Amino acid sequence: MMMAVLESLVRMLVWLLLAPLLPGIINKVKAWVAGRRGPPVLQLYYDLARLWQKSVVMSTLASPGFIAGPAVAWVGVAGAALLLPLGPSSGGLSFHGDVLLMVYLLAVARFCTAWAALETGSAFEGMGAAREVSYAVLAEVSLITAVLTLAVQSGSVTLVTMLAPSAGPGAVLLAAGLFAVLLAENSRVPFDDPNTHLELTMIHEVMVLDHSGPPLAVILHGASMKLLLFAVLLTQAVLPVGQQTPFAAAALLAAGVLAATVGVGMVESLLARFAFRRVPLLLTTAFLLCLFALLLAWKGGAA
Amino acid sequence: MNSTVNILIGVAMGLNLLALASARLPSVIRAVAVQGMILGVLPMLIEPHFDWRVAFVAAVTIAVKGFVIPALLARAMRTANIDREIEPFIGFVPSLLLGAAGTIGAIAGARALPLLREHVDSLLVPGSLASVLTGFVLLVGRTKAISQVCGYLVLENGIYLFGLLLIRSTPLLVESGILLDLTVGIFVIGIIVDRIQRAFDTLDTRKLTALRE
Numbered sequence: 001m002m003m004a005v006l007e008s009l010v011r012m013l014v015w016l017l018l019a020p021l022l023p024g025i026i027n028k029v030k031a032w033v034a035g036r037r038g039p040p041v042l043q044l045y046y047d048l049a050r051l052w053q054k055s056v057v058m059s060t061l062a063s064p065g066f067i068a069g070p071a072v073a074w075v076g077v078a079g080a081a082l083l084l085p086l087g088p089s090s091g092g093l094s095f096h097g098d099v100l101l102m103v104y105l106l107a108v109a110r111f112c113t114a115w116a117a118l119e120t121g122s123a124f125e126g127m128g129a130a131r132e133v134s135y136a137v138l139a140e141v142s143l144i145t146a147v148l149t150l151a152v153q154s155g156s157v158t159l160v161t162m163l164a165p166s167a168g169p170g171a172v173l174l175a176a177g178l179f180a181v182l183l184a185e186n187s188r189v190p191f192d193d194p195n196t197h198l199e200l201t202m203i204h205e206v207m208v209l210d211h212s213g214p215p216l217a218v219i220l221h222g223a224s225m226k227l228l229l230f231a232v233l234l235t236q237a238v239l240p241v242g243q244q245t246p247f248a249a250a251a252l253l254a255a256g257v258l259a260a261t262v263g264v265g266m267v268e269s270l271l272a273r274f275a276f277r278r279v280p281l282l283l284t285t286a287f288l289l290c291l292f293a294l295l296l297a298w299k300g301g302a303a
Numbered sequence: 304m305n306s307t308v309n310i311l312i313g314v315a316m317g318l319n320l321l322a323l324a325s326a327r328l329p330s331v332i333r334a335v336a337v338q339g340m341i342l343g344v345l346p347m348l349i350e351p352h353f354d355w356r357v358a359f360v361a362a363v364t365i366a367v368k369g370f371v372i373p374a375l376l377a378r379a380m381r382t383a384n385i386d387r388e389i390e391p392f393i394g395f396v397p398s399l400l401l402g403a404a405g406t407i408g409a410i411a412g413a414r415a416l417p418l419l420r421e422h423v424d425s426l427l428v429p430g431s432l433a434s435v436l437t438g439f440v441l442l443v444g445r446t447k448a449i450s451q452v453c454g455y456l457v458l459e460n461g462i463y464l465f466g467l468l469l470i471r472s473t474p475l476l477v478e479s480g481i482l483l484d485l486t487v488g489i490f491v492i493g494i495i496v497d498r499i500q501r502a503f504d505t506l507d508t509r510k511l512t513a514l515r516e
Contacts, residue, residue, distance in 0.1 A: 278326075280396055281324060281395050281396050281399065284396050284399055284400065285320075285324060285399070288320065288399065288400075288403045291403065291407075292403075292406075295407060295410065299410070
């Protein structure tokens, strides 16, 4: 019992401390491709520390939901991250059907971010929230199809057993689909440009435009944790991480997450943001990739 | 052997969807060309023994579908000087979903067909049905003559896949005849496209149904 609590604590610490590393790596990759030196890899840690010491500026229109939104969203993402196993070590929180809780915790986090964005009464943030949720509708379908594929493949709805084996014959399709979901869910290029500060084109950035101080730090940390969550999910879905010895699993997991992160950086360096009307097509493609992976998992098991 | 064939047909089915989702004419033409080349390789993989006639037909198929026809289409596109963006009649997302539904339906439906035992596990029949459906969607859903030609080519690829089921009993003369017809057909369409462009200043086939002096 004591060990399980201790293990959960260690896992939480790993999630909290390692998450802000990912945006740093992405920015480093982008800088390297562009031939710049770029910000240090630990930049987000400095930013978070700086933001944490600042005071909060609140709109006179905003209710306490403006502060509660980011907080609840952060807790939602952290809870979803805790449910996700890291390698063969079974999560202390694992139970039958926890994958659905993970998907819905992410949805709660999104709802709260959008809610906090609407609290300010700014037209821009309402626009960003509308975009965020309309993309999310399409991305969530792909995510659930991918989860369904893993469930069919492994005959289980518990994350630990679902993610332990590799994705089987449809692994390539599933990896491509989940990678597109990762890009869409984390508002990366080609769905959204995290660097842009032109209000008309932003999605995630515009939602958090009026947040400042600690709430903004919480939002930024939550976003980086979500990125890490999707990278871990992608790695474990495709590679048989759960069947290795703990050290091999940790190495494999780290390599997979690093590969996914560098992949995001490369996509961001080599692709331009898509026009809005093209985005549904891309998300539909991601959905179809996951759907065909599902078909392969289903038919491949039968044949 | 069979799994290689299935993987290749799977790639061809993926190319169907790529052709449906592409917004630019050159990428549709490229998708159809690659699909034609993949299908050209199949007879050699399906025949267990090396047969020089099969190899010859395969080589000619690859040359015609992979190089000659795309070159003719590219030339038609260049001489007619048309813009390369496709304006779909059925949008990209609906046509992609239609194609995917058709593909899944073909895979599910092929199980219900009374096939020979050696063809049950093969993707030949689903692949052929899916390509035929994709060809129909491209023919119906696109407004420009060249993308409709691409739809026709995908349709023909589907029929060719179906013909591979009977590879032992179809005379190779028939295959060569089809290839010749196809080449001549594309050649003629290339000329017609040029004519349409000159007469109507557009390749939009919807305009061809309107009467004018």
